[in-house]
Amino acid sequence: MTDPLSSWHRLAGGCVLLDGFHALKHAVRFGAEVPVAVTTDRRAALALAEELAPDVQDRLDTLLTEVPEETYRSLVPRPHPTAVAALAVRPSRQDNLRTLELPRSAPVVVLDQPRNLGNAGAVVRLAAGFGATGVVTTGTLDPWHPTVVRGGAGLHFATVVERLTVEELPRGPLFALDPEGEDIRGVKLPDDAVLAFGSERSGLSAWLRARTDHLLALPMRPKVSSYNLATSVAMALYHWSAGGGASAP
Numbered sequence: 001m002t003d004p005l006s007s008w009h010r011l012a013g014g015c016v017l018l019d020g021f022h023a024l025k026h027a028v029r030f031g032a033e034v035p036v037a038v039t040t041d042r043r044a045a046l047a048l049a050e051e052l053a054p055d056v057q058d059r060l061d062t063l064l065t066e067v068p069e070e071t072y073r074s075l076v077p078r079p080h081p082t083a084v085a086a087l088a089v090r091p092s093r094q095d096n097l098r099t100l101e102l103p104r105s106a107p108v109v110v111l112d113q114p115r116n117l118g119n120a121g122a123v124v125r126l127a128a129g130f131g132a133t134g135v136v137t138t139g140t141l142d143p144w145h146p147t148v149v150r151g152g153a154g155l156h157f158a159t160v161v162e163r164l165t166v167e168e169l170p171r172g173p174l175f176a177l178d179p180e181g182e183d184i185r186g187v188k189l190p191d192d193a194v195l196a197f198g199s200e201r202s203g204l205s206a207w208l209r210a211r212t213d214h215l216l217a218l219p220m221r222p223k224v225s226s227y228n229l230a231t232s233v234a235m236a237l238y239h240w241s242a243g244g245g246a247s248a249p
């Protein structure tokens, strides 16, 4: 049998850390290639699988190797309560770009120069939950940063996640969210919409604002400046999923 520690060190550079049982469960469920997975307590991890993820229980049984506590601690930035960690192969940029160019049956979320890794992770989780085609970021934040993957609970494998230049943004009707826009409740979001959100600090960039087809606002009481970025994505995706409003001209 291959030593999990040497596999880990050989693969770590080119793979994504799945931190905790739930991240591993989601990644396996959505087809991630997982070359190595470790835990300090196989029995406890498999009991969790039996209780919470019977659909992938056999796969986890095959994947998980028990390692000593100190080995596990040497592999992760901070120990997770479930004491499970794994490495997964990151989907290729070429495959992601190809998927984003295909005709879409669900929107793509664009985060325009986001800054907060926790927000980006929460948005990936939302996009996966709503069945969005993908989450695209512009700017310097890496949407596959370990903190984003941790926030996304392993759901980076359930939707396309990629950082693009503004020139590479997917085609489709562009709906940008901004408190100064038209009330979103009167507008039906099409399935091929590109839904763009501004950065936490400065909102939508001038570039996106100039190219947007529709500027939409989430309902908000006077004197409140704005919502949190991930919360705004949640409301917009919910509005799309509910199918409310009239088709945009």
Ligand SMILES: C[S@@+](CC[C@H](N)C(=O)[O-])C[C@H]1O[C@@H](n2cnc3c(N)ncnc32)[C@H](O)[C@@H]1O
Binding pocket: 176, 177, 178, 179, 180, 196, 197, 198, 199, 200, 201, 202, 203, 204, 216, 217, 218, 219, 220, 225, 226, 227, 228, 229, 232
């Ligand atoms: C924290 S807000 C940005 C606040 C920023 N200070 C500004 O000047 O816009 C992050 C993003 O969430 C979205 N957002 C927040 N509140 C919104 C609202 N009431 N309507 C539409 N979008 C909103 C926008 O896309 C915004 O750029």
